[in-house]
Amino acid sequence: MSIRIGIFGYGNLGRGVECAIRQNPDMELVAVFTRRNPETVKTATGAPVYHADLVTEMTDKIDVMILCGGSATDLPVQTPALAKLYNVIDSFDTHAKIPEHFADVDAVAKESGKIGIISVGWDPGMFSLNRLYGSAILVDGKDYTFWGKGVSQGHSDAIRRVEGVLDGKQYTIPVEKALEAVRSGANPELSTREKHIRECFVVAAEGADRERIAEEIKTMPNYFADYDTTVHFISKEELDAHHSGIPHGGFVIRSGKTGIDLEHNHIIEYSLKLDSNPEFTASVLVAYARAAYRMNKEGQCGCKTVLDIAPAYLSTKSAEELRKTLL
Amino acid sequence: MSIRIGIFGYGNLGRGVECAIRQNPDMELVAVFTRRNPETVKTATGAPVYHADLVTEMTDKIDVMILCGGSATDLPVQTPALAKLYNVIDSFDTHAKIPEHFADVDAVAKESGKIGIISVGWDPGMFSLNRLYGSAILVDGKDYTFWGKGVSQGHSDAIRRVEGVLDGKQYTIPVEKALEAVRSGANPELSTREKHIRECFVVAAEGADRERIAEEIKTMPNYFADYDTTVHFISKEELDAHHSGIPHGGFVIRSGKTGIDLEHNHIIEYSLKLDSNPEFTASVLVAYARAAYRMNKEGQCGCKTVLDIAPAYLSTKSAEELRKTLL
Numbered sequence: 276m277s278i279r280i281g282i283f284g285y286g287n288l289g290r291g292v293e294c295a296i297r298q299n300p301d302m303e304l305v306a307v308f309t310r311r312n313p314e315t316v317k318t319a320t321g322a323p324v325y326h327a328d329l330v331t332e333m334t335d336k337i338d339v340m341i342l343c344g345g346s347a348t349d350l351p352v353q354t355p356a357l358a359k360l361y362n363v364i365d366s367f368d369t370h371a372k373i374p375e376h377f378a379d380v381d382a383v384a385k386e387s388g389k390i391g392i393i394s395v396g397w398d399p400g401m402f403s404l405n406r407l408y409g410s411a412i413l414v415d416g417k418d419y420t421f422w423g424k425g426v427s428q429g430h431s432d433a434i435r436r437v438e439g440v441l442d443g444k445q446y447t448i449p450v451e452k453a454l455e456a457v458r459s460g461a462n463p464e465l466s467t468r469e470k471h472i473r474e475c476f477v478v479a480a481e482g483a484d485r486e487r488i489a490e491e492i493k494t495m496p497n498y499f500a501d502y503d504t505t506v507h508f509i510s511k512e513e514l515d516a517h518h519s520g521i522p523h524g525g526f527v528i529r530s531g532k533t534g535i536d537l538e539h540n541h542i543i544e545y546s547l548k549l550d551s552n553p554e555f556t557a558s559v560l561v562a563y564a565r566a567a568y569r570m571n572k573e574g575q576c577g578c579k580t581v582l583d584i585a586p587a588y589l590s591t592k593s594a595e596e597l598r599k600t601l602l
Numbered sequence: 603m604s605i606r607i608g609i610f611g612y613g614n615l616g617r618g619v620e621c622a623i624r625q626n627p628d629m630e631l632v633a634v635f636t637r638r639n640p641e642t643v644k645t646a647t648g649a650p651v652y653h654a655d656l657v658t659e660m661t662d663k664i665d666v667m668i669l670c671g672g673s674a675t676d677l678p679v680q681t682p683a684l685a686k687l688y689n690v691i692d693s694f695d696t697h698a699k700i701p702e703h704f705a706d707v708d709a710v711a712k713e714s715g716k717i718g719i720i721s722v723g724w725d726p727g728m729f730s731l732n733r734l735y736g737s738a739i740l741v742d743g744k745d746y747t748f749w750g751k752g753v754s755q756g757h758s759d760a761i762r763r764v765e766g767v768l769d770g771k772q773y774t775i776p777v778e779k780a781l782e783a784v785r786s787g788a789n790p791e792l793s794t795r796e797k798h799i800r801e802c803f804v805v806a807a808e809g810a811d812r813e814r815i816a817e818e819i820k821t822m823p824n825y826f827a828d829y830d831t832t833v834h835f836i837s838k839e840e841l842d843a844h845h846s847g848i849p850h851g852g853f854v855i856r857s858g859k860t861g862i863d864l865e866h867n868h869i870i871e872y873s874l875k876l877d878s879n880p881e882f883t884a885s886v887l888v889a890y891a892r893a894a895y896r897m898n899k900e901g902q903c904g905c906k907t908v909l910d911i912a913p914a915y916l917s918t919k920s921a922e923e924l925r926k927t928l929l
Binding site: 290291294298319370373399401407410411414415534539540542543544546555559565580581585586590591594595598599601 | 618621622625626646647697700701704721726728730731733734735737738739740741742785860861862866867868869870871872873874875876877878881882884885886889892907908909910911912913914916917918921922924925926928929
């Protein structure tokens with residue numbers, strides 16, 4: 276029998292989950308829920324669309340609900356609310372608010388007897404796992420996380436708010452020299468500016484003062500002021516032709532020492548190079564939906580994160596098969 | 603209270619475990635067991651040494667026994683035998699015999715109520731984990747494992763068995779072009795020869811026929827015949843000065859596709875660059891010893907592998923701390 280999945284929220288991430296489910300033969304997409312008028316939403320695979328208000332009525336048809344809303348306002352409300360009714364997974368990524376979100380989901384899920392897995396994706400998610408494994412193995416060491424090359428949605432939005440900007444895209448790019456220093460085992464202390472550069476592609480309104488726009492972007496506090504930022508002005512056509520994708524990625528590196536005099540150095544490096552940030556996040560969500568289903572079948576409930584979940588739960592293969600083929 | 607550790611077998615790996623325990627303040631090394639005369643064994647940190655025969659007498663003093671013998675003949679016997687008395691961890695690495703070893707340890711550990719974690723290290727071990735995570739997330743994809751640059755003990759031994767060879771070291775080196783092809787997302791089919799090269803440093807006896815030695819090495823079935831192999835003749839002094847370390851490492855790469863038409867490619871890459879193969883393996887063993895201790899305290903027993911163990915068990919940090927600092 277298939278694992279029956281629901282998708283709550285249908286943007287880039289929801290579409291990614293829809294596609295990922297099709298790649299997993301043990302799963303079936305039962306319903307997509309949206310707050311828009313369902314008749315105006317056409318799914319990529321033809322999956323049925325329901326209004327969000329109907330989500331309470333399908334508890335006997337859905338095993339796991341994958342929440343695809345935003346972390347700012349959607350998930351803090353939706354994940355606990357839906358954990359009353361379903362096993363739930365989300366990609367909540369406001370790092371500072373994870374403890375609070377965890378507590379909210381845990382209280383509800385323990386009451387309802389469901390599993391809630393929060394903050395699933397790549398950071399938080401796979402990167403968190405690698406920070407944990409790395410620091411547990413190489414105790415005397417240092418963690419480094421680099422992001423990119425990739426599109427930052429938040430920074431792109433910030434560019435677009437500058438007066439005279441019609442459209443824009445921002446790439447976060449790790450500084451190669453910093454990566455090399457970390458890989459050398461030198462355990463450098465790196466400032467914000469030394470770790471990443473920011474590259475902006477901007478479509479300016481006709482007659483707009485480009486110098487002023489570039490200056491305003493480069494000096495924007497929090498977003499750009501602490502970085503070496505370059506601004507390129509391009510046409511809307513160029514932007515659409517060359518910068519319409521949502522690639523991302525990054526690196527988690529643990530550098531640590533062992534030996535009687537800590538004389539040996541070791542480097543553990545985990546990296547991602549993703550053509551589509553939302554589709555990769557969606558693929559992680561779907562693998563953890565399988566884990567949620569299985570753990571709940573075993574009688575487990577409450578809130579979990581990727582750190583709490585034994586890797587074997589993610590795979591369609593049996594434990595015997597995994598030992599034989601992957602170990 | 604500390605986790606009390608015993609080490610069974612005191613070679614390079616045992617010494618590595620001894621050093622790693624010193625880096626973990628929640629652990630205490632209680633005893634090292636050896637089959638040699640204990641009076642002839644001096645430990646790196648001054649830990650007490652006992653004869654292997656006494657291992658049955660310290661069940662009230664040791665929480666986890668870390669087995670540091672070889673996979674060929676030691677561990678298949680020792681791990682099940684000691685699982686009768688202790689929680690045990692080993693680094694059994696004969697991939698083809700893992701299912702059999704698992705069954706042996708599982709039967710005993712279920713009977714004794716102990717935990718046995720087998721095949722802990724980096725391959726099998728961390729590489730296995732990455733093969734599992736990668737294939738569960740990127741379902742439509744391909745796995746690649748490369749080893750090196752590093753010293754292969756088995757191949758070095760094979761060199762030393764050639765007539766006229768006094769000493770020798772063999773490095774396994776991944777082919778850069780193959781790595782690049784995999785990272786490009788091309789999903790190439792790679793032959794054995796295309797993935798790795800083998801580089802040998804040989805000390806020949808005076809007057810030995812070097813041409814014959816090089817030929818004999820390069821054509822040796824199983825070990826070298828299927829690879830591009832280079833042989834360098836050097837002096838014993840050079841070998842000792844430049845090739846006495848035991849570095850190793852490697853790469854696990856998952857390349858896979860997502861999207862409605864599988865139009866997006868993703869690369870997950872995990873790599874290790876290790877100055878000391880046994881000390882890194884030892885560090886992984888020690889982290890999993892913590893997991894064994896905790897899981898057994900919770901009432902779990904039987905045989906496990908890294909695939910069965912939730913990552914949080916490896917860390918000294920509490921679940922709350924992990925969520926706050928690492929997630």
